[in-house]
Amino acid sequence: MLHSSYQAQPLTVHRLKQPLKGVVSLPGDKSISHRSLMLASLAKGVTHVHGLLEGEDVIRTAEAMKAMGAIIERKSEGEWVIEGRGMQGLQEPADILDMGNSGTAARLLSGLLASSPFTSVMTGDASLRKRPMMRVIAPLSGLGATFLYREGGRLPVAIRGVGNPSPITYRLPVASAQVKSAIILAGLNCVGETVVEEPVVTRDHTENMLRHFGVPVEVIPQEGGGRIIRLKGKAHLTAKDILVPGDPSSAAFVVVAALLVPGSEVTLKTVGLNPLRTGIFQTLLEMGAQIESVGEATEGGEKTGTLVVKASNLHGVEVPESRVPSMVDEFPILSVAAACARGTSRFRGLAELRVKESDRLSSTFEMLKVNGVEVHIEGDDLIIEGREGPLPGGGKIETHMDHRLAMSASILGLVSESSVFIDDTGFINTSFPGYFTLMNGLGAGFAL
Ligand SMILES: O=C(O)C1=C[C@@H](OP(=O)(O)O)[C@@H](O)[C@H](O)C1
Numbered sequence: 001m002l003h004s005s006y007q008a009q010p011l012t013v014h015r016l017k018q019p020l021k022g023v024v025s026l027p028g029d030k031s032i033s034h035r036s037l038m039l040a041s042l043a044k045g046v047t048h049v050h051g052l053l054e055g056e057d058v059i060r061t062a063e064a065m066k067a068m069g070a071i072i073e074r075k076s077e078g079e080w081v082i083e084g085r086g087m088q089g090l091q092e093p094a095d096i097l098d099m100g101n102s103g104t105a106a107r108l109l110s111g112l113l114a115s116s117p118f119t120s121v122m123t124g125d126a127s128l129r130k131r132p133m134m135r136v137i138a139p140l141s142g143l144g145a146t147f148l149y150r151e152g153g154r155l156p157v158a159i160r161g162v163g164n165p166s167p168i169t170y171r172l173p174v175a176s177a178q179v180k181s182a183i184i185l186a187g188l189n190c191v192g193e194t195v196v197e198e199p200v201v202t203r204d205h206t207e208n209m210l211r212h213f214g215v216p217v218e219v220i221p222q223e224g225g226g227r228i229i230r231l232k233g234k235a236h237l238t239a240k241d242i243l244v245p246g247d248p249s250s251a252a253f254v255v256v257a258a259l260l261v262p263g264s265e266v267t268l269k270t271v272g273l274n275p276l277r278t279g280i281f282q283t284l285l286e287m288g289a290q291i292e293s294v295g296e297a298t299e300g301g302e303k304t305g306t307l308v309v310k311a312s313n314l315h316g317v318e319v320p321e322s323r324v325p326s327m328v329d330e331f332p333i334l335s336v337a338a339a340c341a342r343g344t345s346r347f348r349g350l351a352e353l354r355v356k357e358s359d360r361l362s363s364t365f366e367m368l369k370v371n372g373v374e375v376h377i378e379g380d381d382l383i384i385e386g387r388e389g390p391l392p393g394g395g396k397i398e399t400h401m402d403h404r405l406a407m408s409a410s411i412l413g414l415v416s417e418s419s420v421f422i423d424d425t426g427f428i429n430t431s432f433p434g435y436f437t438l439m440n441g442l443g444a445g446f447a448l
């Protein structure tokens, strides 16, 4: 929550004149970490989670599940133990649940709260309180749950849940794994079968983890690329240990830095490579990036691999709208890569970027523009005129409480002629604690 006592953490970034070198392990995947805490809290038995992301967003989920009676303990860095309550065991939280900066926590929890026989209230920080909740409130109302919310479906939201909800059949109007997951989580407690149709496929960590906990989830591929997901309610989850892979969305910052700083070579160990998350790597490869994946494995339904990245001369690229869900959080950092790539890049259909921690379409546009990059927005498309060599830089970047903007801006600073000023880097802790330490270990030289 952005309290009045919050102290912004500004940073000036200077051009890096030496290569980035080294081997790193990334913090755990944010999507998988949220889901580990929620599903383990619903399971019967004790779940050990290894590699949990200890970013502020995930800690909000841990606090919320504790407020509903789950016993959650941190044993050591990334090692957490969760004693679940069983499907019927969640209790009414005694106070307001504060989801901080996290859209994933707020949307997924809505599904659990709507299908539990008690009343709860959720809020968030100034960024989250601007983000749309109607996308989950509308389908979850179909269960019989009642919602009270601010104008336009904004947090704070009060939810009167139902204990034995009727299942729904729902076709997603937006490509959103958060909406899909909220409905699936609610479906766990419904009497009967929940059906979700996604015309465009989104990350499937909820489906994978439910299977890991012993719940059958039927996924039927559709002609034209979509999927139908079917789940029988009154399900039973059985505790099972979880190994969280490194977050590919966090990896993207390190990868782009290594590609752009001349002479760099960086190895990123055990990165999550779920094919519904790897649009960024596919796009960078199309731009001429040298990225190699070695030692691929699958654990808990999630593919992983080690990435070896070498500095590369990039060229412009076109990203089709159909690829957006597989890299929805990566456009700010991809834009930095495109600004340093020969020729024009066009990213199509970025409407969803407008409802993230900031309006990422306009905040990314501004970040590039104030640093001398030629950039345009046409409808929901972003067009970037790239150039080889360092960017002009010299701009003041406003991050609008957006961690991805802050990290993208820091990489932009490393490859800019004139120093770049970032108004606040504090929100990086929501998804990538230790970001500057990790980058400085590779030689980035951020002056903190
Ligand atoms: O399900 C998830 O864990 C997430 C889904 C995406 O949001 P949408 O579902 O709104 O696209 C993504 O932006 C977010 O960082 C994490």
Ligand SMILES: C=C(OP(=O)(O)O)C(=O)O
Pocket: 057, 101, 102, 103, 104, 105, 329, 356, 357, 404, 431
């Ligand atoms: C959009 C993001 O997260 P959330 O929706 O969980 O706030 C993100 O991490 O870029």
